[in-house]
Amino acid sequence: MTAVYDTHRGPIALSVVVPIFNEEEALPALAARLRPILEGCREPYEVVAVDDGSTDGTPGLLEDLHTVWPQLRVVTLRRNSGHQAALTAGLHRARGAYVISIDADLQDPPEVIPHMVALARGDGLDIVYGVRDDRSTDTGFKRRTAAVYYWLMRRLAGSFVPAHAGDFRLLSRPVVDTLKALPDQQQVYRLLIPWLGFPSGQITYHRAERVAGTTKYPLHKMILLASDSVTSFSALPLRLATAIGGASLVVCLAFLVWVLAAHATGSTLPGWTSLIITVLFFGAVQLFCLGMLGEYVARIYTALQARPTYYVARDTDEEKC
Known part of the structure; x- marks a missing residue:
């Protein structure tokens, strides 16, 4: 050396x-x-x-x-x-x-x-x-x-x-x-x-x-x-966001089937609890995924600034x- x-x-x-x-x-x-x-x-x-x-x-x-x-x-x-x-x-x-x-x-x-x-x-x-x-x-x-x-x-x-x-x-x-x-x-x-x-x-x-x-x-x-x-x-957090989005879609579809089945049998009841829970859940998922995406966008922005x-x-x- x-x-x-x-x-x-x-x-x-x-x-x-x-x-x-x-x-x-x-x-x-x-x-x-x-x-x-x-x-x-x-x-x-x-x-x-x-x-x-x-x-x-x-x-x-x-x-x-x-x-x-x-x-x-x-x-x-x-x-x-x-x-x-x-x-x-x-x-x-x-x-x-x-x-x-x-x-x-x-x-x-x-x-x-x-x-x-x-x-x-x-x-x-x-x-x-x-x-x-x-x-x-x-x-x-x-x-x-x-x-x-x-x-x-x-x-x-x-x-x-x-x-x-x-x-x-x-x-x-x-x-x-x-x-x-x-x-x-x-x-x-x-x-x-x-x-x-x-x-x-x-x-x-x-x-x-x-x-x-x-x-x-x-x-x-x-x-x-x-x-x-x-x-x-690692790009794993972005893939994790995709996986969470896919899992949320599955949950949403299952919930949709349950709602349609309940409507068909006439067993639906008015109420806001289930609606609020659903909105909060999917809102949290979206914000979580956007946050992870934002981390990578911020790194790209910093790299482009070249400071x-x-x-x-x-x-x-x-x-x-």
């Missing part, structure tokens, strides 16, 4: 991309653990810290770290664009022959990074997934919802999706270049990267508790991630030019 040449530091063998949003409490611990590990690898590296529009003391801390850590590169987005967009910004600007993405909360241990690189080089792999051996540090609700998410994704997108693999992974330069060339605007890397089909392996690790701060993935963001995952990789998912306000490496 050939390292990419950087005019300031020469060839870079390893890039570590860290999306960051309001992590002022976790940043000192991240730097204290990550820097010795990377310097222990004894090869040129860079850390691409992507500030996703933080509103706390994160920008100031990153500036302080940048002055004492030459390999730390700060990429600042103009606004909060979301975790996947910040990750995209980091991947697109990383220059290493291998690129590793990791979150700033230290739930994914940086100590695994040298093992990922060794496995990729030893087995000739382009992708190495960090797979959690358990989720005991997560809440019961998060464990159950994560299990449902991966179960659903493996059935919609395919069995190639590794279970319990988040955004802690190693990518080779060919994989990163392929991702950069894709036209997708809302990329869900947990599904997109396995879908590419590059040679891959796994390293299991114990997922620790967040070192500081609070989670940046509350319930509504988890729901949005699941929605983007489904609509990006970037993020805008970079500043890159400390570009200031050296």
